[in-house]
Amino acid sequence: MVFIRTKLKLYRKMIKSLQTGLLLATGLAGYMSFRCPVFNAPQLLAVAGSLFLAISGSTVLNMWYDRDIDARMLRTCMRPLASGQVSSKEALLLGLILSISGIGWALATGLMFGLIVAAGLFLDVVVYSVWLKRKTAWSIVWGGISGGMPILAGRTLAVGGFDWVGIVLALGILFWIPTHIMTFNIRYKEDYQSAGVPTFVSRYGIAVTRKIIVACSIFAALMMAAAAVGIGMYIGYLRLLVVLSIGLVVLSINSLLKPSEKINFGLFKYASLYMLSAMILMILV
């Protein structure tokens, strides 16, 4: 019993529960933004379950592939794989089982839904982590595209095909991800540098990175507002979304004009809170 509990605790760390939870929330929001699904509990469960497995699987596979980088970074050297608490074989097996079962469940739920989930996993693991992450700072774009897949998948399943709202929602996530990731890159710039991972901070400098964060925050806010209008969000919730979006943009501009570590990390936390709140509002419609 203790063995299982210890293993589960380690696995929970490997799936980055907060990040997975946030991405899962986007997938559920994409699905429920079409209003009807709350009455379709089995399908809602399938969306939640398959996305949870696929996102967790891709996270574990990324962690498996990046275990050498993690071991060199102060922030990540105590992760289960990097610290040797979980063997690389075990992690690979876990990642594959989670990913395959997630995609399988997603395909069984809906062909297009499954294909988008599979594309997201492929972009995240193969294109982002394996191919580009160690080569170019621009890999973040592919990370962003893969991050937009859960919400697009959820929306596509609910609507029965692609619609402009789904695309705009995915673009909202794509533009939000640089705010989320680059603030983190700024905070841990030495870590990334010592591990040899190229980031916008190391390639173009902090000032340019902050400008990109501002631009991306503005675009993310605009995309979320456009999608909210497209969904037909209740005007009161739309007002709250506008307020929260203004907060995101103001905070990002503040981090550009008066840069400090505190504001930078505050922006990182606010961006996560913003995305979660936006997704809840999309679900409430």
Next chain:
Amino acid sequence: MKILARASRPLLFLMVLLAAYEVTVGGFSSHILATWAYTVAFGVLVVAGLALILLGNEVLEKPAVVIISSVIPLALSLGLVVDFLPEWQTPYIIFVLVGLGLIVFTRMRPSNRFKILILSLVHAVAGLIIFIVPIIIVLNGTVPSAWFVLVSIGAALIGIGGILLTLLRSGRELLNQKIIFSILPVILLLMTAAFVAGFQSL
């Protein structure tokens, strides 16, 4: 000293939730300008509350706090003027815009000797409107619920909050900084609760 006390976070979070609720319901008015004025006021409370939770008390010492904290009474008073003193709407909109503009202008020049005068004048007018208008309209029966007077209590609390912020910024030792930091979240929560309860009574 500047790290937010653990007890302050739930209080501020509750304040954020109350203010967010008021943003979603849009006050009590059917007038679009008043609705947006209330949205701005409570929206500022939402974002400011989140900033306080995430960044800590340090944000209170930023120069922009003076400007941002002026927006709340100005926007609330504008909403009340639009709803209950419509004949004063146009001149008051001009007052709000000019007042806020002057506060921003004088704050950009630290040596400006009129900055205290302008800030006090603008706050006094806006504060008096939020304090007096609800009392008058409750007394003369313009609104059906006497609970609307809670808005006046909110105005009194916003005044106390303003004084605390001024003490903090002046650096005078009339009240210990630690005490101010521990009182402020309580004042902010009570103020927001009073405004929300007052507005929802209609």
